[in-house]
Amino acid sequence: MEGTLSLWLFAAVCVLLMLGYPVAFTLAGTALMFAAGGIIAGVFDASFLSALPSRLFGTMSNSTLIAVPLFVLMGVILERSRVAEELLDNMSRLLGGLRGGLALSVILVGMLLAASTGIVGATVVTMGLLSLPIMQRAGYSPAVATGTICATGTLGQIIPPSIALVLLGDIISSAYQQAQLSMNVFNPKTVSVGDLFIGAIIPGMLLVALYALFILGLAWLRPGLMPAAERQSFDLWALIKGLVPPLLLIGVVLGSILAGAATPTEAAGVGAFGAWLLASLKHEMGLARLREVLQSTLKITAMVFMILIGAAVFSLVFRGFGGEELIHRFLSGMPGGVFGATLVVMLIIFLLGFILDFIEITFVVVPIVGPILLAMGVDPVWLGIMIAINLQTSFLTPPFGFALFYLRGVADDAIPTLSIYRGVIPFIVIQLLVIALLWRWPQLATWLPEQLNP
Known part of the structure; x- marks a missing residue:
């Protein structure tokens, strides 16, 4: 009975999210309504809710999550300071004469x-x-x-410093400690956001390389799809001025994390300050622009933390209805053991990506299945990277891929929505190929963290 109610709770949340209700309030409101009904019916222990204040306080005081507003601030500043515009102009001049050169420029920028x-x-x-x-x-x-623009835009999910990896890293870390405690390991190891950043470097670069190879292959096989543009005059100094500052900023942020000189939160602070400095040197950060940047950062950060609070309420009530034990029995009984359980979880996450956003999947599904898979012996860094790339497809999968919505909102009305859907399909296949490669060779995600953090 209890397990069944937890599944009804999960289904109700999915339906309400598909109807367009706000994520944070749907998670918390639906969970509390089910809990109230369960208490009245005598099938829910009200003492579970006594843990809610400490959970919410723990979320809001989590030092790792301070990196979220700082990375958002860094990103919004760079987005408003015309960095991409200058890079794209110079890259297109450099590669424009090559068939498919414009698409390659979009991928690189x-x-x-x-x-x-x-x-x-x-x-x-x-x-x-x-x-x-x-x-x-x-x-x-x-x-x-x-398709190229949408797929390239989703690289922000996997290439560090990624806000998605910050959120996922915090959840994976909590799940890993919970899994070890369930196995009576009383001095549990930890996995940090920095570990996920390091582990994501090789898979992220592999995705970029496969995107580029696909474009080059398509340009060779179907040249009519990508006519070669006339070669334009090229200014090397302009390319250097446009390329070096963002590369230097990325190098400082990631380099400090990889070298162990700074935590992701500290590096995010350095990155935000560096982005403001670059924008100021370009005279792109007056008081009016700064006000816009801070307001945008505040809105995004408030949205993320409200979802975190809603997810904390949902997961607590889901556990109170016996959902965690139900999922544990289901995955433990899967044919194929760890392989079968992991395959089912990855398939569920991929299918949920058709109807739910990555934040919803991260905060609703991963806390439920993460501790179970990690207790079965799955490597936490490998699992985190696999989930991150899988969630990346949620931005591309029709009909609810958010990248498709973003592009549809700015694209010319003459471009049919069906063309956007068709265009992303090869890139979804490439992402699934990278997941398959990671499954076959987990070292693609785990080798670099092991070398840097022996």
């Missing part, structure tokens, strides 16, 4: 922007506004142009 901002919506909108009209004028197929 999108990769740098993803590493600089970590905000998928900002990257997709910025690249859509800047590059889509250029690609249309160059005669690019609408599907190729829109």
Whole structure:
């Protein structure tokens, strides 16, 4: 009975989210309504709710999560300071004469922007506004142009410093400690956000390389989809001025984390200050612009933390209805043991990506299944990277992929929505290929963290 009610709770949340209700209030409100009904019916222990204040206080005082507003601030500043515009202009001049060169420019600039901002919506909108009209004028197929922009924008999910990895790292760390305590390990090891950052470097670069190889292969096999543009005059000094500052900023932020000189939170503070300094030197950060940046940062941060609070309420009530034990029995009884359980979880996350956003999946699903898989012996860094790339597909999968919505909002009305959907399909296949490669060779995610943190 209790296990069944937990599944009804999960289903009710999914339905309400699909209907468009706010995520944070849906999670908390639905959970509290089910808890109240359970208390009245005598099937829910009200003492579970006594742990709620300490959970909420722990969320708000979590030092790791302080990195979220700082990375958001860094990303918003860079997005508003015309960094992408200058990079794209110079890259397109450098590669424009090559067939598929414009698409390669979008991939490279999108990769740098993803590493600089970590905000998928900002990257997709910025690249859509800047590059889509250029690609249309160059005669690019609408599907190729829109698919490249959407897929490149989602790189902010996996290329560090990624806000998604910060949130996922905090949840994976808590799940790992919970899993070890369940196995009577009273001095549990920890996995940090920095470990996920390091582990994401090779898979992230692999994704970029496969994107580029796909574009080059498509340009060779179907040249009519990507006409070669006329080679334009190229200013090397302009490229250096546009490329070096963001690369230097990324190097300082990631380098300090990789070298162990700073925590992700400290590095985020350095990154935010560095982004403000770069924007100020370019005279792009007056008081009016600064006010816009701070307001945008506040809105995004408030949204994330409200969802965190809602997710804490949901997970507590879900556990009170016996949902965790139900999921544990289900996964433990799967044919194939750890392999079968992990495969089912990855499939569920992929399918939920069709209807739910990555934040909802991160805060609702991962805390439920994470401790169970980690208790079965799954490596936490590998699991975190696998989930991150899987969640990346939630931005691309029709019909509710948010990257598709972002681009649709800024794209020309002459571009059919169906073309956007068709364009992202090859990139979804590439992401699934990277997941398969990670499954076959977990060292792609675990080797670098082991070398840097022996």
